Amino acid sequence: MQQFLESFLPAGPLVVFVFSIIPLMIILVYALFAIWLERKVAGHIQDRLGPMVTGGWHGWSQTIADLLKMIQKEDIVPAKADRFLFKMAPFIAFAASYAAFVAIPFSSGYIGSMIDIGVFYIVAITSLLSVSIIMAGWASNNKWSLLGAMRTAAQTVSYEVPTVVTILSVIIVTGTLNLMEVTEMQTGNAFLGFLPNWLIFHSPFMVIAFVLFFIASLAESHRVPFDLPESESELVGGYQTEYSGMRWGLFMLTEYADMLLLSLVGATLFFGGWNSPFGSFMDGPVWGAFWMLLKGMLLVFVMMWLRWTLPRLRVDQLMNLCWKYLIPLSFVNLVLIALWELIF
Amino acid sequence: MVKALTDIYTTFKSIFTGMGITFRHLFTRSVTVQYPQQRDVLPERVRLKLHVNIDDCIGCRLCERACPVECIEIGTIKSTDDDDLGETSTGHKKRLWVDQFDIDMAKCCYCELCVHPCPTDCITMVEDYEYSAYDRNDLILSFSDMTPEQIEEAGRKLEEEEEAKRRKKEEAMLARKKKEEAKAAAGEAGGEKPAGGGTGEASKDSDAESSRGADASGSGDADSDAEKAARRAEREARRAARKAEREAKKKSED
Numbered sequence: 001m002q003q004f005l006e007s008f009l010p011a012g013p014l015v016v017f018v019f020s021i022i023p024l025m026i027i028l029v030y031a032l033f034a035i036w037l038e039r040k041v042a043g044h045i046q047d048r049l050g051p052m053v054t055g056g057w058h059g060w061s062q063t064i065a066d067l068l069k070m071i072q073k074e075d076i077v078p079a080k081a082d083r084f085l086f087k088m089a090p091f092i093a094f095a096a097s098y099a100a101f102v103a104i105p106f107s108s109g110y111i112g113s114m115i116d117i118g119v120f121y122i123v124a125i126t127s128l129l130s131v132s133i134i135m136a137g138w139a140s141n142n143k144w145s146l147l148g149a150m151r152t153a154a155q156t157v158s159y160e161v162p163t164v165v166t167i168l169s170v171i172i173v174t175g176t177l178n179l180m181e182v183t184e185m186q187t188g189n190a191f192l193g194f195l196p197n198w199l200i201f202h203s204p205f206m207v208i209a210f211v212l213f214f215i216a217s218l219a220e221s222h223r224v225p226f227d228l229p230e231s232e233s234e235l236v237g238g239y240q241t242e243y244s245g246m247r248w249g250l251f252m253l254t255e256y257a258d259m260l261l262l263s264l265v266g267a268t269l270f271f272g273g274w275n276s277p278f279g280s281f282m283d284g285p286v287w288g289a290f291w292m293l294l295k296g297m298l299l300v301f302v303m304m305w306l307r308w309t310l311p312r313l314r315v316d317q318l319m320n321l322c323w324k325y326l327i328p329l330s331f332v333n334l335v336l337i338a339l340w341e342l343i344f
Numbered sequence: 345m346v347k348a349l350t351d352i353y354t355t356f357k358s359i360f361t362g363m364g365i366t367f368r369h370l371f372t373r374s375v376t377v378q379y380p381q382q383r384d385v386l387p388e389r390v391r392l393k394l395h396v397n398i399d400d401c402i403g404c405r406l407c408e409r410a411c412p413v414e415c416i417e418i419g420t421i422k423s424t425d426d427d428d429l430g431e432t433s434t435g436h437k438k439r440l441w442v443d444q445f446d447i448d449m450a451k452c453c454y455c456e457l458c459v460h461p462c463p464t465d466c467i468t469m470v471e472d473y474e475y476s477a478y479d480r481n482d483l484i485l486s487f488s489d490m491t492p493e494q495i496e497e498a499g500r501k502l503e504e505e506e507e508a509k510r511r512k513k514e515e516a517m518l519a520r521k522k523k524e525e526a527k528a529a530a531g532e533a534g535g536e537k538p539a540g541g542g543t544g545e546a547s548k549d550s551d552a553e554s555s556r557g558a559d560a561s562g563s564g565d566a567d568s569d570a571e572k573a574a575r576r577a578e579r580e581a582r583r584a585a586r587k588a589e590r591e592a593k594k595k596s597e598d
Contacts, residue, residue: 045366049376305370309362325352 023101023112026293031256032063034297038304045308073245078141081242085139089132090243090250096128097257104264105180107274107288118179119167122265123160126220129258130156133229136251137239148238152222152229155318159219159226162326166213169334170269172341173202179265183273198272203344205337210270212330214299217262219322222255224307228318263299264292271295391454392473394447396487400432400466403440407458407467415451416458419444419488421498424505432464442488443495449475450483516572523569 036051039062043050055061077083100122102112115121130152137149174182188197195201200210219226230238240251267273273295274288282291313321377384386392403420420440423429429438459467477483490498 041370044370044374047369047372047374047376049374049378052376052378305363305366306359309366310359325348 020112022110023104023106024098026106027098027101027253027257027260030260030293030297031253032067034256034259034300035063035066035252036060037301038307041301041304042308045305067249070249071246075247076242076244078242080141082139082141085135086242087247089136089139090247090254092135093129093132093254094250094257096125096132097254097261099125099128100261101257103179104261105183105268105273106292107285108183109285110289111180114178114180117177119171119177119182119265119269122261123164123167126258126261127156127160129254133239136243140239140242142242144235144237145239145241148229148231148235148241151235151315152239154315155219155222155226155228158319158322159216159326162212162322162330163216163220165327165330165334166209166216167269169209169330169337170199170206172334172338173199173206179268179273183268183275186272187275196272196275196277198270198275200270203337203340205333205340206270208329208333209337210266212326212333213266213269214302215321216326217266218303218306219318221258221262221303223259223303225310225313226318227312228315231312233312259300259303260296263296263303266299267292267295386471389469390471391456391469393449393470393475394452394458394485395468395470395472396445396447397466397468398442398445398487398489400434400464401442401445401487402432402436402438402464403442404463406461406463410457410461412455412457413451413453415448415453417444417446417448418442421495422502423498424501427498427501432466434464436464441490441495441498443490443498445487447485447487448483449485450480519569519572 036059040050040058042048051059051062053059054065077086103115103118103121105111133152134149137145137147137152140146170182171177174185176182176185182199186196186198200206218224222229228238229235230240235241240248243251272291274292276283276287276291403418405418405420408414408416408418419442421443423439423441429441431437454469456469459469475483
């Protein structure tokens with residue numbers, strides 16, 4: 001990819017710049033689409049239509065109109081807020097989520113950085129998100145914001161454990177933390193004759209690992225049923241309460257970017273990343289990007305689907321689920337996968 | 345341990361049941377009505393907006409009295425004898441000018457109580473629900489079709505007629521008074537000097553005239569007496585005519 005860009009762009013820094021903003025472009029376009037899709041999914045699940053007017057066909061440009069509106073909004077900083085932290089928080093949130101995309105292999109031809117500790121880096125850098133949320137909640141000088149931030153801290157710290165343990169159980173199979181190598185491992189025509197050589201089909205315990213990972217990733221990205229930090233209906237938006245205009249929009253963007261990030265990690269670890277489901281058919285760098293994003297979007301869709309199905313958990317239920325079910329299960333699963341690897 | 349496993353089972357079972365339901369609803373037809381382009385068919389007896397067919401209004405104010413929130417305001421002017429306001433489509437004679445018929449839809453509680461008392465069915469609920477306004481005063485609907493000039497004209501005519509009637513009455517009273525005075529004077533005169541003079545003759549004359557009937561008119565007490573007598577005769581004739589009519593009607597009904 002870098003060589004390809006260097007072939008028609010002159011200077012070195014420019015190539016690096018273009019190279020590094022490709023995920024940003026993907027995230028922005030995806031966020032516009034995903035917010036529209038979310039509203040459509042919400043609408044149709046509730047037997048409504050969702051946005052229908054803006055832009056003509058099924059209100060496709062509703063998000064663009066919302067974005068334009070948001071940019072024009074007044075940037076309000078509460079009088080008794082900590083101005084510096086308050087203004088910084090949304091940027092740190094988005095930076096944390098964007099930085100994680102470096103280690104995602106979008107296709108066989110594009111990965112931000114071939115670092116060997118890919119998954120570990122992603123897990124580590126996304127923790128910064130909870131720091132930014134606590135920053136936002138604390139700097140707002142508002143009880144609801146602070147409550148939301150405290151919930152986030154508790155939630156993120158708790159759910160990082162099952163996430164990391166399930167990722168670890170996948171790493172036992174792959175033997176590498178580099179996501180590009182993990183994906184390349186899953187290249188291959190077929191497993192058991194007809195299934196693609198994806199890790200989810202590697203052993204029955206991988207299915208359990210995926211379910212655990214998916215639940216934990218829902219909690220990590222603060223989606224329903226784990227959206228306690230925001231909980232519009234009880235905390236009036238949680239840590240976002242005092243934010244308005246584009247700063248609030250950045251939090252929104254971060255949430256959606258986070259969804260995509262965790263879906264892409266899930267797709268890479270369990271569903272073969274940029275590999276085509278049809279073996280060598282429709283394979284290649286461009287098709288790779290297509291498959292990767294399609295798999296990611298399917299998981300994002302499942303997240304939306306769940307959002308409009310399940311009610312929000314209580315704080316104690318959230319902790320119950322994590323510490324009494326997810327963590328023990330993920331550890332048992334880790335041991336079972338390790339045994340499977342030893343035996344077969 | 346067993347409880348934990350059954351809990352996990354029920355959790356997943358319920359989640360998948362829920363997801364099945366939401367997935368089904370994802371593809372069921374939505375119930376949304378795309379309002380400005382599509383409209384629901386309204387039920388037959390919707391109560392949305394009041395309308396008054398002012399041509400049929402006889403100004404009876406029954407609706408005004410029926411209204412529990414006093415949102416109807418009606419003003420009427422009596423019509424004069426020379427004006428014919430015609431009849432309503434239901435055959436009622438119109439006797440009043442309706443110079444004001446205001447309904448404040450902002451106050452209206454859509455109870456439809458005003459619609460039923462109307463004898464001519466001129467106040468009705470119509471199927472119009474898009475009449476929101478920026479100013480509260482724009483919700484006051486005025487149904488009277490009279491122009492200010494017409495209202496002034498009607499008021500002036502009524503005033504003139506009343507004035508004329510009052511004058512007539514006064515004149516009649518005055519005449520009666522004069523006659524009584526004259527009678528008294530005649531009686532006095534007769535008492536003092538029998539086989540009378542000019543006044544006696546005059547009174548005799550007037551008696552004769554009144555018995556004869558109508559036409560003599562001019563000035564003086566004799567004339568006013570004559571006029572009175574003429575009116576009385578006229579009234580009696582009218583009464584007789586009405587009586588005959590009634591009897592005829594009765595007969596035809598029998």
